[in-house]
Amino acid sequence: MGHPEAAARFVADDARAHWHDQALWFVRLKRDRQAHGLPEWEELRSCAAQIKAHTVSRLPQYLEEFERNATAAGAVVHWARDAEEHNRIVHRILSERGVTRLVKSKSMLTEECDLNPYLEARGIEVVDTDLGERIVQLAGEKPSHIVLPAIHKKKEEIGVLFHEHLGTQEGASDPTYLTEAARGHLRERFLAAQAGLTGVNFAIAETGGVVVCTNEGNADMGTSLPPIHIACMGVEKLIPRLADLGVFTRLLARSATGQPATTYTSHFHGPMKGGELHVVVVDNGRSALLAAEAHRRALSCIRCGACMNTCPVFRRSGGYSYGAVIPGPIGSILSPARDPARHASLPFASTLCGSCSDVCPVRIDLHSQLLAWRGELAEKRLVPAGKRLAMKAASLVFRHPALYALGGRVGRFLLRHLPRALLYGRWNAWGRQRELPPAPARSFRELYDGRDDG
Amino acid sequence: MDSKRAILEALRRTDLPPAPLPPYPAPVRFADPERQFAESLLSVGGRYLRAADAAQLASQLAAVEPFARAGRMVSLVPGVGRSDLDLSAISDPHQLEGLDFAVLPGAFGVAENGAVWVEGASLPLRALFVVPQHLALVVPAGAVVQTMQDAYERIAFRGAGFGVFVSGPSKTADIEQSLVIGAHGARSCTVAILG
Numbered sequence: 157m158g159h160p161e162a163a164a165r166f167v168a169d170d171a172r173a174h175w176h177d178q179a180l181w182f183v184r185l186k187r188d189r190q191a192h193g194l195p196e197w198e199e200l201r202s203c204a205a206q207i208k209a210h211t212v213s214r215l216p217q218y219l220e221e222f223e224r225n226a227t228a229a230g231a232v233v234h235w236a237r238d239a240e241e242h243n244r245i246v247h248r249i250l251s252e253r254g255v256t257r258l259v260k261s262k263s264m265l266t267e268e269c270d271l272n273p274y275l276e277a278r279g280i281e282v283v284d285t286d287l288g289e290r291i292v293q294l295a296g297e298k299p300s301h302i303v304l305p306a307i308h309k310k311k312e313e314i315g316v317l318f319h320e321h322l323g324t325q326e327g328a329s330d331p332t333y334l335t336e337a338a339r340g341h342l343r344e345r346f347l348a349a350q351a352g353l354t355g356v357n358f359a360i361a362e363t364g365g366v367v368v369c370t371n372e373g374n375a376d377m378g379t380s381l382p383p384i385h386i387a388c389m390g391v392e393k394l395i396p397r398l399a400d401l402g403v404f405t406r407l408l409a410r411s412a413t414g415q416p417a418t419t420y421t422s423h424f425h426g427p428m429k430g431g432e433l434h435v436v437v438v439d440n441g442r443s444a445l446l447a448a449e450a451h452r453r454a455l456s457c458i459r460c461g462a463c464m465n466t467c468p469v470f471r472r473s474g475g476y477s478y479g480a481v482i483p484g485p486i487g488s489i490l491s492p493a494r495d496p497a498r499h500a501s502l503p504f505a506s507t508l509c510g511s512c513s514d515v516c517p518v519r520i521d522l523h524s525q526l527l528a529w530r531g532e533l534a535e536k537r538l539v540p541a542g543k544r545l546a547m548k549a550a551s552l553v554f555r556h557p558a559l560y561a562l563g564g565r566v567g568r569f570l571l572r573h574l575p576r577a578l579l580y581g582r583w584n585a586w587g588r589q590r591e592l593p594p595a596p597a598r599s600f601r602e603l604y605d606g607r608d609d610g
Numbered sequence: 611m612d613s614k615r616a617i618l619e620a621l622r623r624t625d626l627p628p629a630p631l632p633p634y635p636a637p638v639r640f641a642d643p644e645r646q647f648a649e650s651l652l653s654v655g656g657r658y659l660r661a662a663d664a665a666q667l668a669s670q671l672a673a674v675e676p677f678a679r680a681g682r683m684v685s686l687v688p689g690v691g692r693s694d695l696d697l698s699a700i701s702d703p704h705q706l707e708g709l710d711f712a713v714l715p716g717a718f719g720v721a722e723n724g725a726v727w728v729e730g731a732s733l734p735l736r737a738l739f740v741v742p743q744h745l746a747l748v749v750p751a752g753a754v755v756q757t758m759q760d761a762y763e764r765i766a767f768r769g770a771g772f773g774v775f776v777s778g779p780s781k782t783a784d785i786e787q788s789l790v791i792g793a794h795g796a797r798s799c800t801v802a803i804l805g
Binding site (some may be wrong): 199202406 | 613614615616617621624626627628631632633634635636638650653654703721725735736737738740741758759760761762763765766767771773775776777778779780781782784785786787788790792793794795
């Protein structure tokens with residue numbers, strides 16, 4: 157199923173689609189308030205973009221520096237070429253130590269690798285501990301947004317889910333009550349866990365440390381109670397110096413949720429006393445993305461989700477409509493790089509308005525890349541025939557001014573005189589959820605030719 | 611070929627001209643960083659106290675409800691609060707479960723976001739900042755920096771070490787974007803500037 161079909165399902169529930177749109181726009185506005193509060197905001201974005209570009213230009217060197225320093229600090233660094241190897245390494249670490257109870261904090265990489273089902277099939281209980289992720293885990297779903305995993309769910313649905321799994325009162329849907337219930341339920345899991353797994357927001361080459369940011373404190377519970385900490389990161393998480401965090405921590409939370417900082421920004425260099433720290437460094441398609449000149453800059457992404465909150469298409473079509481682990485504008489660039497045929501509809505799930513590029517804290521040229529993808533997909537003949545034909549027709553019309561003028565006249569005539577049933581028939585996608593504009597009496601060109609020069 | 615070499619070789623196949631590292635932007639300067647810190651802290655759900663000495667802080671804390679109600683607490687700040695648990699005698703962080711309150715030293719505060727830098731070296735157990743139900747961080751007077759850029763100038767890691775910025779109490783908005791204080795970590799976060 158492509159994006160348009162999946163999105164049609166989402167918008168079928170008008171009230172929910174509207175709520176989703178407003179909820180994300182609210183986050184976008186909070187982000188704006190934080191961004192506008194800092195006079196150096198635009199400079200920070202440029203600086204972050206340049207640090208990332210620099211790092212990407214010397215990735216092997218920084219990876220080796222990171223490994224050296226992480227090892228010196230007492231961590232064990234593992235390397236995984238792909239998802240399968242990543243899962244195998246994590247499972248080996250756990251099984252060699254007899255771990256059967258694992259608590260996880262948010263990691264989009266482990267979603268990408270499908271780690272949970274891999275471990276569960278091998279007898280390890282995996283508990284996602286971010287509240288939003290726990291909600292979707294209990295529901296047997298995937299996150300619909302990388303920062304707000306359960307944004308597609310209403311509190312009443314969460315109430316039903318918690319009643320069933322956590323024994324909360326039937327019909328209760330107060331967020332404070334439900335969060336308190338989850339706190340109690342997950343605290344038991346934290347205390348019982350034998351190992352904790354986290355993602356990585358930033359890995360510092362200079363010091364060999366990894367940095368994890370959360371608001372809930374779930375990564376901290378999961379890495380300070382059980383003695384074993386496994387941190388999984390894509391190769392692109394590197395930054396050269398500790399001081400670079402001064403730039404990135406100022407951008408991340410402001411862009412993600414409109415907070416001046418995440419509640420917890422934890423820096424891990426080596427394990428806790430008597431414990432173990434394992435860092436799994438994963439490629440899984442990233443070296444191929446590095447080789448793709450047009451899309452290389454997508455490696456700079458710090459996974460803040462700002463492009464999703466601002467995107468008029470994401471807000472109105474929901475994360476699931478993208479059929480990918482990372483949805484939204486950034487996902488629509490990353491996913492076709494993995495599997496162009498499967499994700500061919502995603503670069504078209506955009507109005508190319510450029511709002512994503514405007515809010516991106518690391519200045520990824522998202523909308524330009526989406527446009528570039530459309531060209532690449534057309535070359536690979538992965539664009540549906542109808543769309544290809546329409547594009548050919550448009551190209552013909554735009555190259556012939558007389559044809560264009562004629563088309564305008566015919567269009568204006570039909571808008572006025574065609575019966576409604578015909579005008580809003582199945583053939584006209586533009587008339588499905590909206591009224592067509594009233595046809596003007598004269599075209600712009602006619603107005604311009606008839607203007608009074610005085 | 612092992613995976614490390616395979617990954618590094620795959621990355622090296624793309625030969626990019628080195629892009630230069632940029633200078634950091636000049637960060638904002640607040641006229642009164644301590645006042646800005648207090649404002650930022652309140653905005654992230656924290657509680658702000660200002661005390662001249664430990665005795666004054668102790669009496670201020672006595673008026674803080676979760677502190678006054680706390681059944682079991684630990685304090686790593688001399689003269690402030692009490693320790694119902696001998697931290698030097700325990701090595702298992704699970705024994706911290708059941709603590710109602712922890713008073714911990716903070717190295718410095720950050721004006722722009724109300725965060726406090728807590729050094730792992732100052733905690734006998736890392737879990738002390740996140741497992742107790744409520745938290746107070748005591749920061750010496752004069753130790754408030756302007757922004758995170760200034761903060762990282764004061765931090766160094768040589769070899770092993772842990773450190774965390776704590777900005778307010780633990781929170782979540784994962785249910786319908788409704789802000790709920792007290793997700794997994796501290797349900798309240800009091801920061802006291804002392805001295």
